Amino acid sequence: xxxxxxxxxxxxxxxxxxxxxxxxxxRLSGGESARISLAAEQTHFLRMSxxxxxxxxxxxxxxxxxxxxxxxxxxxxxxxxxxxESADAVAKLASATVSKARASVQGxxxxxxxxxPAVRSTSSVSHKGQLLNPTxxxxxxxxxxxxxxxxxxxxAGGPTVSALADSAGMYHWFSSESFFxxxxxxxxxxxxxxxSYAGRTWDQDAFVQSLARARANLEILKKPQRALKxxxxxxxxxxxxxxxxxxxxxxxxxSEGALQRKDSPLCAxxxxxxxxxPKFSLKENFALGxxxxxSEDGELAPETISLxxxxxxxxxxxxxxTEKEFGVPxxxxxxxxxxxxxxxxxxxxxxxxxxxLGTGLYLSDLHYLNWSDMIQGRITGMTxxxxxxxxxxxxxxxxxDMRFDETLFRCFGSELADVTREAEVIPETSTYGRRALGGxxxxxxxxxxxxxTL
Amino acid sequence: xxQLLKKVLSQLSIGPHQWVGLRYYREHARTREVRDAHPExxxxxxxxxxxIEWMVDGQFGYAATPELSESALLxxxxxxxxxxxxxxxxxxxxxxxxRRPPSQGRYSSKVRSPLAQLSDAEQFEMLVGLTxxxxxxxxxxxxxxxxxxxxxxxxxxxxxxxFFEQDLSLVTVALEAxxxxxxxxxxxxxxxxxxxxxxxxxxxxxxxxLAQQADKVALQLHELLEAQECPTETxxxxxxxxxxxxxxxxxIGHPLELDRILGDERNYAGSSFVKxxxxxxxxxxxxxxxxxxxxxxxxxxxxxRFDDSGxxxxxxxxxxxxxxxxxxxxxxxxxxxxxxxxANQRASSWNRAPIDRMANINVEPGDKSFxxxxxxxxxxxxxxxxxSWSIDDYRNKFQFGCEYAxxxxxxxxxxxxxxxxxxxxxxxxxxxxxxxxxASTLGVFGTxxxxxxEPNQSIRVGHASPVCAFAGVEVFGGAQ
Numbered sequence: 001x002x003x004x005x006x007x008x009x010x011x012x013x014x015x016x017x018x019x020x021x022x023x024x025x026x027r028l029s030g031g032e033s034a035r036i037s038l039a040a041e042q043t044h045f046l047r048m049s050x051x052x053x054x055x056x057x058x059x060x061x062x063x064x065x066x067x068x069x070x071x072x073x074x075x076x077x078x079x080x081x082x083x084x085e086s087a088d089a090v091a092k093l094a095s096a097t098v099s100k101a102r103a104s105v106q107g108x109x110x111x112x113x114x115x116x117p118a119v120r121s122t123s124s125v126s127h128k129g130q131l132l133n134p135t136x137x138x139x140x141x142x143x144x145x146x147x148x149x150x151x152x153x154x155x156a157g158g159p160t161v162s163a164l165a166d167s168a169g170m171y172h173w174f175s176s177e178s179f180f181x182x183x184x185x186x187x188x189x190x191x192x193x194x195x196s197y198a199g200r201t202w203d204q205d206a207f208v209q210s211l212a213r214a215r216a217n218l219e220i221l222k223k224p225q226r227a228l229k230x231x232x233x234x235x236x237x238x239x240x241x242x243x244x245x246x247x248x249x250x251x252x253x254x255s256e257g258a259l260q261r262k263d264s265p266l267c268a269x270x271x272x273x274x275x276x277x278p279k280f281s282l283k284e285n286f287a288l289g290x291x292x293x294x295s296e297d298g299e300l301a302p303e304t305i306s307l308x309x310x311x312x313x314x315x316x317x318x319x320x321x322t323e324k325e326f327g328v329p330x331x332x333x334x335x336x337x338x339x340x341x342x343x344x345x346x347x348x349x350x351x352x353x354x355x356x357l358g359t360g361l362y363l364s365d366l367h368y369l370n371w372s373d374m375i376q377g378r379i380t381g382m383t384x385x386x387x388x389x390x391x392x393x394x395x396x397x398x399x400x401d402m403r404f405d406e407t408l409f410r411c412f413g414s415e416l417a418d419v420t421r422e423a424e425v426i427p428e429t430s431t432y433g434r435r436a437l438g439g440x441x442x443x444x445x446x447x448x449x450x451x452x453t454l
Numbered sequence: 455x456x457q458l459l460k461k462v463l464s465q466l467s468i469g470p471h472q473w474v475g476l477r478y479y480r481e482h483a484r485t486r487e488v489r490d491a492h493p494e495x496x497x498x499x500x501x502x503x504x505x506i507e508w509m510v511d512g513q514f515g516y517a518a519t520p521e522l523s524e525s526a527l528l529x530x531x532x533x534x535x536x537x538x539x540x541x542x543x544x545x546x547x548x549x550x551x552x553r554r555p556p557s558q559g560r561y562s563s564k565v566r567s568p569l570a571q572l573s574d575a576e577q578f579e580m581l582v583g584l585t586x587x588x589x590x591x592x593x594x595x596x597x598x599x600x601x602x603x604x605x606x607x608x609x610x611x612x613x614x615x616x617f618f619e620q621d622l623s624l625v626t627v628a629l630e631a632x633x634x635x636x637x638x639x640x641x642x643x644x645x646x647x648x649x650x651x652x653x654x655x656x657x658x659x660x661x662x663x664l665a666q667q668a669d670k671v672a673l674q675l676h677e678l679l680e681a682q683e684c685p686t687e688t689x690x691x692x693x694x695x696x697x698x699x700x701x702x703x704x705x706i707g708h709p710l711e712l713d714r715i716l717g718d719e720r721n722y723a724g725s726s727f728v729k730x731x732x733x734x735x736x737x738x739x740x741x742x743x744x745x746x747x748x749x750x751x752x753x754x755x756x757x758x759r760f761d762d763s764g765x766x767x768x769x770x771x772x773x774x775x776x777x778x779x780x781x782x783x784x785x786x787x788x789x790x791x792x793x794x795x796x797a798n799q800r801a802s803s804w805n806r807a808p809i810d811r812m813a814n815i816n817v818e819p820g821d822k823s824f825x826x827x828x829x830x831x832x833x834x835x836x837x838x839x840x841x842s843w844s845i846d847d848y849r850n851k852f853q854f855g856c857e858y859a860x861x862x863x864x865x866x867x868x869x870x871x872x873x874x875x876x877x878x879x880x881x882x883x884x885x886x887x888x889x890x891x892x893a894s895t896l897g898v899f900g901t902x903x904x905x906x907x908e909p910n911q912s913i914r915v916g917h918a919s920p921v922c923a924f925a926g927v928e929v930f931g932g933a934q
Binding site for chain 2: 043045046047049050052053054055056057058059060061062063074075076077078079080081083085100104105106107108109110111112113134135137138139142150152153154156182183184186190192194261262263367368369370371372373375376377378380381382384401402403405407430431432433435453454
């Protein structure tokens, strides 16, 4: 890997990866198989606080994950750094990896549900972008402020690579040059507007417009905040807030394995005891282009997977592993978590959200959600950022943040009043360990009797 | 590694008032998981790299690489310099070299016997046995046993003469059983999600101890399947050390982090209800509340000798007799805030820059035995082992759920309760602390998963606490 985003050498990385895979696969003997994935990135991180630079740095990384499966079905996953300078070094690494894997599975019980490589498929997707040069980033981000702006957040940008190969002939490559700015603008009174700007081509004007919109949204937050009593309120959840509820469906709910083990709130839906609203539809949509269809578990998802259709539960996220254990056909969802979800839109115009809400709460964002009773689908969490009291369709003032405790089956079911006809892209901004790929396309929702407890 | 780092450092042209540090970090994690007597995961993960920080005009820039060659490190150093120069024009604060002490020394986890003395096959055999042991009836749907051993090596050299090395050996064992009976689904584990986490080796993986834990998990799972819902009422709440861990973490640890109070985390993890002027004055809790930052506790999960800025770590009181004394702030945050802090500038790995983190944050023991605490309560609920956690971005309004509870009536532990939850407000809750258990009630736990920072970092923390009792807390059960 080279030193700057401009010189991240994807071709070189690709050739080294191919070489490593070919070498390692050639060393396998009768009955052994292997799967190899690669995650590489070169990311410039600019961390901002109070409209200034808190930390500024660059990280390059390339990590392999080798899944070795012995003839008897014993498995070892080896995750290791990948930065070989020469063909000899590649061969040495491949040899050492196979030797270590063979030694490490000795005496380990066979895995009855292992997904052995079996399908030949190939793909190559490369999304080129126009990114900021690291030396330009500070001025591009912080040179646009108005006096008094208290900007907090992060810019992360640069190339990323995800690749997968296996000993049966699968080979997939996905590269993307992308960035996101995840930021908030703050008032001295402690209220803030949260926003993001993401893409593959940096457009300075678009970022300036994003800042201007956030700045305009701060106006209502300058008013004194209102403390509301706990109780039931009609609420409008903006797309960002809706996406937080959506994330909970990834936490053990839509997993077919969890469903089979009776450890999912959606067991009651499948059993017909609980239901969603006909206004609620959900699918995985890889056509959005945020994430590759293949996963490091060696599975290839179809372009779309319909999960909930007009309130009817269609299917869970099924991995090949779950298929082996429970006999439910896989839909290529290796991790059994949502990767590129899309909630179906409705008929409510986003511009009419406050009017449709009437009197109640406009919730821009939610914070720190967790199951308060998972099997019952009950979730607790907080309101955050630009949450506003609305009266007769007019925003009145910000609210003091409140705790809610509510079920999925009411939010997306009995209490779901309407869904907006526009949806927003919520970019994946997770950078734990490495910069994640993905994103969601989410509308706003109008919900009756949303329960606040504190 | 020492030679390579020092050689690279010697070749850099470091200007006056500038500073350069090189931090090498290697982590090897061995993870095994068994579900229902079959292997679920068998993973060996290795990551290694060097982060170089360069301070120019009082602004740090950084660059990190996994390539451990001289040429790669020189290239990375140039990038760190370039990042510092670019950032210095809009620096939030101009630091000086006093924020990076020239510390020297060495730290190693105390390990009585390395976990590697158990072969892969033996470790799997033990985990398989534990999953079978927890499956004591048809009502048990799933049992899992998880074992992880992480070995960390790190070295640090700097242009003002720092050189220290730290080696860690970390162990986590997680046992869990899920059961179903008459439409009720319940889970029980050994102390909540991954709380059985320590610095050490095979001494924390003794089959006899884990078998006892597995038996307790299975027994209490069956109790939960027959239990009534936790009642909804305002009552005394008694928390076991494995739930105090979460309570300390969320409502003392995070709000006292100075970078949150200074505003750096407002876009992600959040801010704090605590203000800079509160240190030395704020009555954080009742007079029996004493809380320390203590990275010197042998075997506690987040012990170390130096933080990642080179600041020597030592025990400090954060809260003494209920009064807030000191923040969880590094030398950088101390310079920015003027508030006394601790040695807590830590990074999750070689590819992340260090920020203010918790380490071991402990509630100090009081003077009551467990029986004395319970016998003094007319009506209340005793809760164990965290399963749900949520708190606002100022660390005030919280709601926590536990795996297991017992009703307390007339000074005695009574029937088992399922789905116990409680909620409160931090600034009020610690004032309701009415009893702190003595050393006989102390439990030491940890977690590998404390998330914070932009870019995100997940770091290890430890929490020790005795059993504690609170008066007048809102408790409630699951959904109706």
